[in-house]
Amino acid sequence: MNIMVKSKEELLQQLSDCVFEMDDENAADVAKDYIAAGYEALDGVLKGLVDGMNRAGQMYEEEEYFVTDLLVCSDAMYNGLDVLREHLPQETAEGAVNYKCVIGVVEGDTHDIGKNLVRIMLETAGFEMYDLGRDVPLQSFVEKAKDVDAQLICLSTLMTTTMPGMKEVVDILVKEGIRDKVKVMIGGGPLSQAYCNQINADGYAVNATGAVTVAKQLVGMA
Amino acid sequence: MHTIALPRQNIKFSYDIREGKNLLNILVGQQIFIESPCGGRGSCGKCKIKHLGGDLLPLSDDEKECLTPKEIADGIRLACLIYPTGDLEIDIVDQEENHRVLTGGYVPEYEPNPAIRKKTLEIIKPTLEDQTPYELLFAKALGMDQLPWDVLRQITMGEGTYTGIFNKDQLIGIEKGDTRERLYGVAVDIGTTTVVAALIDLRTGDEIDSEAAINAQKNYGQDVLTRITYVLEHGKEGRDQLQTAIVDSLNEMLHTICERQQISPSLIYEIAIAANCTMMHMILGVDPLSIGKAPYAPIFVGAKDVKARDVGLTALSSFGRVYCLPAVSSYIGADIVAGAYVAGLHNRKDKVLFIDIGTNGEIVLSDGERLVSCSCAAGPALEGMNISCGMRAAHGAIEEVYFEKEQGFDLKVIGNKASLGLCGSGIMAAIRELLKHGFVTARGNIVKPEELEAGDPRLPYIDLDGKKRRIRIGEGPHKVLITQGDVRQVQLAKSAILSGFVALVKAMDLTFSDLDEVIVAGQFGAHLSVESLVGTDILPKAVRDKITYIGNSSKTGAYLALMSLETRREMIKLARDFNYLELSVTQGYERLFIECSQFKVK
Known part of the structure; x- marks a missing residue:
């Protein structure tokens, strides 16, 4: 040859x-x-x-x-x-932080193309992603985050009717006393920064690339 | 009576030779429109039809002048110059501007048999010798044992002629005198955006008048999900507000019609309603919340026959009824069942696809045996919303666009005013032209000016806004621009609809070429030309010659339910025969959506 x-x-x-x-x-x-x-x-x-x-x-x-x-x-x-x-090398370098993120479409909604895109972009950015899929029971987000010790939960929905589920996830985190351990980022067609503030979520991203910027800021990733 | 058949459109209707009308006028009378710029004077030669069967007088000299020898050999005739003399079978010839638009609404044949009937009776005043109670006098005269309590409350002391009003076999009211001459109903289509009501003479089936209005629920949200969310946030009070909004709209519309026609609302006995599932829940005051959340199971889908006063409808007889047509699921409502019925899907043996294009695109496919349906979340872009220069179809809205290398953009503006923006059909036409002339690529990108040669006719129209490219289609005081974002909005909508279309065809193991007809329904769909539908790849170009229009088939379905109990039964059966495909959880849907996002117009 x-x-x-x-x-x-x-x-x-x-x-x-x-x-x-x-x-x-x-x-x-x-x-x-x-x-x-x-x-x-x-x-x-x-x-x-x-x-x-x-x-x-x-x-x-x-x-x-x-x-x-x-x-x-x-x-x-x-x-x-x-x-x-x-x-790939089996073990990550000594001292390197592993950023973990739980993502899913909230209960009551089955539209997941947008969520898939955010998962891909965050994965690309170096997050370890735990994708729970669509129509995810709200408690599951919190359970999974506790399980894997995630720093970030990403919630997505395309429908106005299922938006209140996002607030509920925030409330569950408060109730379980781990609100300060996990950041919550929200995204999807009908959402806005105003809604993010209203439900006391930590960040809102307008699209998949914006999600990367916001997510990095939230977890303090360089 | 003789009949005229249009087999390709599955239309057949009877007409009266004695009226001596030309074919063009007969067709227009049936709301079948052929382009006839000269108004049927035999001078423009546009109203071509193809003669398929039945006798016609020989070709006249006037016709010969307008037709080519090939057209004559093919049996082409001019509709305005022929006077049918018997049964006739024809086809409408395709023209650039003529898409066999059956806007006002094609109405299939039916056997008149309204649910509401009137019957007169005579009451002879009781005497001291015979103190028979009035209830028994009325009951006996009507061949009944007793009267319902509701009806008893309408009776007062008296004698002479009365009229009993029946809903099917149920006596619902008594009126003094012989009122059989006056018997009205209303056919209603409640859309998320607009409401249409038509006053129908139940004795003849004639539509006397109609009225359209914006759905007053819009104050609670543009689309159904936002309105459901309103109920979610406001509970029972919110549900009542939304019910009141639509009910008040209807009452107002009926009063307007009655006033215009000098008819007392008390002579309206029934309102038949076709609407999407959310609207139906809301007008009946039923909780709509479950429609807005997976697994999307509504509270009800069945047909409903209730007392109009119970839902707050007052602009009709105090004992008037409301009949709600049956639905299939949360996202295949009674409006679609009505449309599919009007399109004949319950008895057609060929392969037909029915599509209602709007914020949600509902698609129904019949292969002659089975029915499969789906609903696509297209978003409001196709109706001109979320578009930077979008506006509603009012004066100043561009509704048609053409691009010529030499002349640039040629715009048709509603009201012949200076252009202000683009309405739904305008944005579709614009995107069609941009794709056709290579301003926008199949991937949806506006072409880069640096990639065009100097002197390219497109160059002067490509504007730069920083790095972003826009296309300037309208000049004057208000620039009308199409941005890259606008193209993306349309691309999202078209991907959603086309992927639903393809998913259904695949689910039935068919190909595009197997389809015999693609029927476009809805007020909005009627404004989208075949050129625009295929030219923006909302519908695949393989079905271009199979596209027909059926107009507001939702209202027509409501009309049929009003006029014939048989059609009600058939619609209930049809609704049960529907299968539903939930696209968002269909295997490989994302892949399909990706494939359908390309503008495959070349």
Whole structure:
């Protein structure tokens, strides 16, 4: 074979581009090439796939990318991640904080495309995500947060009728005496910063990329 | 009487030769509209129809002038120049502007048999020798054993002719004198945004007058979910307020009609209502909360027949009734059952898709045996809301847009005023043109000016607002701009509707080409041309030639329920035959939504 081994930078750029350019078919192959060339998996994730997802998020912010574009980008990212994951170092570095986040669509609502997008963007940003799905009983958010010792709960809904459930989650946290341990971020079509203030949640994000900024602020992630 | 059939539209109606009308006028009388710019004078040659069967007089010289030899060979004729003389079978020829719009509402044939009937009786005054109570005198004259308590309270001492009013077999009222000549009902469609009421003469089935108004519930929220939330936050009081709002609207509308027609409201005996499930709960004062939360089980879906006074409706006879048509589920309401019935889905054997486009897009697919339905949360963008330059269809609203390389944007503005903004049909037309001429890509991006060559006819219309691109379609004192965000709003709505459409077709194991007809219902849908529906990829281009319009089929369904007990029974059966597909939990729905987000118009 006379194929030149590509440089690490070149392959990282390709990984990033696969995600950014919605090339979900080639992402896995590029990831395999990257591993075969003996480069570090963690860099492949952070400087390749995640970089591409961040670029896509930037385009989404600028209205250049549509919601569905981001979903296809994330498909590419996960395809690449499936290859790189097993090569990742087993233990996280000493002293590194593991940011954990419980996310779900509140009870009474089954619309989850928006929530899925936020999960993807937060995952990309380095959060360890616990996705409870849709139509999630309110108590479950609190239980899961206690279980995994999460710093953040993200609540989503598309319907005005199910918004009061968000307040209830906040109230349950208060009642259980752990309100100061967990931050609550809310998002979804009918919501607003005003509603966030009204129910004493900690943050509101207008879209999936905004969610990353707010979430990082809330947990003090650099 | 003879009949005219339009097999492709599944329409058949009878007409009277003796009236000597030309075909165009006969069709218009049936609310079937063909483009006829010259007004039926035989000069423009636009009102083409295809002669499929039945006798017609030979082609006249006037017709020959307007038709090509090929059209003549194909059996094309001009509707305004032919005078039918017997049974006839025709097809309406497709035209750019003519989409077989059956706006006012196509009405299928039915056997008249209203629930409300009148029957006269004679009462001879009791005497000292015969002190038979009035109850028994009336009951005997009506062939009954006794009178309901309600009716007893309407009777006073007297003699002579009376009229008994029956709801099916139930005596509901007695009137003095012979009042059989005056017997009215009202067919009502309660939409989330607008309410339409039509006064019907129950003896003849004629629609005498109608009135439309904005649903006064809008003060409690634009859409059904916001109104349900209002009830959630205000409890019983909120529920009463919403009921009162719609009931007052209806009372007011009926008074307006009665005044205009010089008819006493007491001669209206029944109101038949078609509406979405939330509206039906609200007008009957039933708790709507469960509609707004998964698993979305409503309190009721069945047809209801109640006393109008009990729900606060007063602009009719004191013993008048309200009949509410049956629904299927929280998001497939009586309005859709009514529409599907009017479209003939209960007895058609071909493959028909029925779609009502609005804030929620409801879709029903029949493969001749089974019915499957779904509801798509399209949002209000298609109606011009959440659009930066959106406005309602009033003076100054752009309702149609064309782009020509040389002339730029050509706008049709309601009231011929300077353009102020875009109404729903205008935004659809604009997006259609932007896609057609490559201002917007299949992925929904406004094209970058730096990617166009100098002198490109599109360049002068692309505006920059910082980094963001906008397209300027209207000049003058008010610039009308389409922003990238506007395109995204429409894209979301169209993805929601198209993915519902595709999900149903897949659920039935069909393909687009299997569909025999796609019927577009609703007031709003009637304003969306085939060009706009297909040109924005709300409906796939594969069904372009199969699209027909049925108008406000919800109101027509209410009308049929008023006029015929058989149709009521058939609608109840139809509602039970519906299957419902909950899209948000359908396997692979997200994937489908992604696929449907592309504007596949080329």
